[in-house]
Amino acid sequence: MAIAVAVMGAFLVIVGQLWYLQVLEGGHFLDASDKNRIRIRPVAAPRGILFDKNGVPLVDNRPAFTLSLIPRELPREDQNRDAVLGRVASLLQIPYQELAESVTRVPSDSFLPVRVRRGLTLEDMAKIEEWKLELPGVIVEVEPQRTYPNSRFAAHLLGYVREASDEQLKGGRYRRGDMVGQSGLERLLDEFLRGRDGGERIEVDALGRPVRVVQHTDPHPGSQVITTIDRRVQEAAEQAMEGKAGAIVVMDPRSGDIRALVSTPAFEIDRFTATIDRAAWLRVVQDPDHPLLNRAIQSQYAPGSIFKIVVTAAGLQEATIAPMDRVYCNGEFHLGAWTFKDWKEGGHGSVDLQKALAQSCNIFYYQAGLKIGGAAITKYARAFGFGTATGVELGGEKLGLIPQPKGRRKSWQGGDIVNMSIGQGQVLVTPLQVARFMAAVANGGVLWKPRLVERIERPDRGVLYSDPGQVAGHVELSPAVWAFLRQALWAVVNDGTGIGAKIPGIDIAGKTGTAQMVSHSKAEKGQDHAWFAAFAPVRDPEVVVVVLVERGGKGGQVAAPIARRILNAIFFEKVAVAEIRG
């Protein structure tokens, strides 16, 4: 009966193996069986919404389809995997290379979906679903995605949202495939807007088909941001600027709130949010008009005649000029061997200070500037915030430039002062600096730090952050000087170069500017930058509008009518609202 003994011995060996597997190593295998059946599906948190000051959304989210690959569920043999990826590539017209690369960047046994392409159309999704059985490891996820009122709406202000770049991934704060604000407010407030992703633990069978949800963690939506923007004004400003390159800033002089911030040409913000192909990207980056540049804060221009306001304020406060000073303008001014011309052939005749500002007489200001002196002019220019950052919380702000006296003795040269007196020469400003300056003129000297974000609220309505507004400085001028400036700037619009901005029924004050290009040749005639800076109503200013049109021509002819359209939109609508309430 040796056979029976041998058989029983074999049974003992088997029992021994079972003891080893089930009792000694059982815990280890239990873990393995859990891992086997559990898949983790991240559920993206909806990004926080940015609202305008009236609670109207500036951006919104809509469900979008995203093509994802799950490395673990793709076929393991190179040949079969290539076939699956190849099929996806041909179905959706995606370069095969793009798919293959995105999978090689993660471990091949990862359960986490790798997002390959966002913004799939409904047809794309239908194609994938149709082939589903032949495409193991290929899924279509639904994610919330940004949607904008129109393709270029407030592109520079809001900024675009894109997948975290390799650089950002290195910081360790983002996971691959996370959507991150890359510019504008989206980047500034990314921490608040992004929320926290939720996830699902799903029990799946051997083919990866979901059987049930084991655990579901709701995503925490991002916080809501109430900006200072007025969507209506922003839209009006964008419409008014259509077809032109330049910038518009609309600011509330009572608080420093930015109501609109426009830079044109703008990029197509919605295309940047989805997957943008290489060609489209290069087209934007290499565009000679630099659509990615936020001209309101990142471009510097000579202020032109707008700077005459600074010169006027300096002269009056320092008592080096007086309102009743008169100059006879014949169109030319001689300084040593140099001849400086007025913009108007033949000159303005006899002008006093107010008329000189209203008509933007250069000859008057050449002489006034020399009387006031370079030191005083630059002192007041700095006091009005030129040459320093406004502190607006958008990246890449330029400082502008207020010149220093040159040479070993640090003394001002007459020619430099003459040029500076009409806002030419070395003086450089940004449109936002001009807006802040104009707000200070309007409100009697308060220099605001521009405010973009009023408050940030949690989805459950708790206020996370609120900005009460911040005063960056005060410009001390006597009340008589403020009064004179207001009166003279009113005259600009009502009886001067800014007549193009006049709206019956509203008292508007403003100043035109025409910034000559430095290399001034015949071919570039009419290539001057057109400025117009205004505030209204004069008596109790509520709004400052600054318009810059690059290579637009004369400020009075080009920029002032644009400002008029914006002011019209602001006040006409406001009157209508008041009547309804009334």
Next chain:
Amino acid sequence: MIGIDRRLLQNVDWPLLGGTCGLVVLSAITLSTLHVGRAGGTVVLRQLGWFGVGLIAMVIVASIDYKKLVRIAPGMYVLGLAGLVGVFALGRSVSGARRWIVLGPLSVQPAELFKLAFLLTVVWLLVSRWAQPITPGVLALLAPVAAVPFVLIVKQPDLGTALLLMPLLLVLLVGAGVRVRLLAGLGLAGLAAAPIAWFALKEYQRERIMVFLDPFRDPLGSAYNVIQAKIAIGSGQLLGKGVAGATQSRLAFLPERHTDFIFAVFAEMWGFVGCLVLLACYVLLLLRGFDIAATARDPVGRLVALGATSLVAAQVLINVGMVVGLLPVVGIPLPLMSYGGSSMLVSMMALGLLLSVRMRQFQ
């Protein structure tokens, strides 16, 4: 031919039948928890149906004197060979293997039924007067008797069933009193043939042996079954996960879970303790079988009982050994547990042979 007198009924081996019924109940419970393919919940009903058919077959076999069966064994052998050849002509192909012949609503595996014919034929040869004592010449005559069906079955391909013929032959030789020296020579010849056999194997069969030696060599390919089975068994731990918690089995991570790998399903659900109960049923069955062989009234009965017991024992040991990772994966069903009509029928008929020997113990 079929006639059972009362004396025979007195000697029915009730523990043997009890162990059998216990196993079939465990099989039915396990199968009823699995939803397999299109058959769905009907798997368990069909298995019980086959059990019924098997019971009838067992009674028929038991009622016939085993000596008569051994006498007609050569005829069955020839019929069986015809069936094995017929598979190549008429066979139905399932996942690359031609193992089935379709007869109306049923499909039969000739190789399964052939095992019994082979058993009886070898007994017939060994008890023939000219075969005593067993000389190398007798072995030489036996060689083609075993080799021809072996090759035919390997070619189906069904390596597991073919390999099963070898221990069966070996046990019968030992039982017939073959000399140890001859056996050793046979073993050496087998070892010498091993490299040749290696090259005769199909690529996937070689891969299975490699995977047995190193399961993590290809965790989602050939080794998938082995690893998933180990995970299923191990995660059952001492007391098992119960029916609802047996995720490995119910979520279909286990391949072949209702047939060859049913032991893993059982182990996951009922744990180490459950496995001991299951194995105890087999041990009971097999000990009864060896006892029947030991107490048989004549050498024919002894060899028939020994062969039938060994046939079941080899299948149980190879199947469980493979599922728990002690042996390479070869397709062998677990007798009485695995779903499958032919396997059930053959197991029941083997038990019928045992009963037949037992009942005629005192004649």
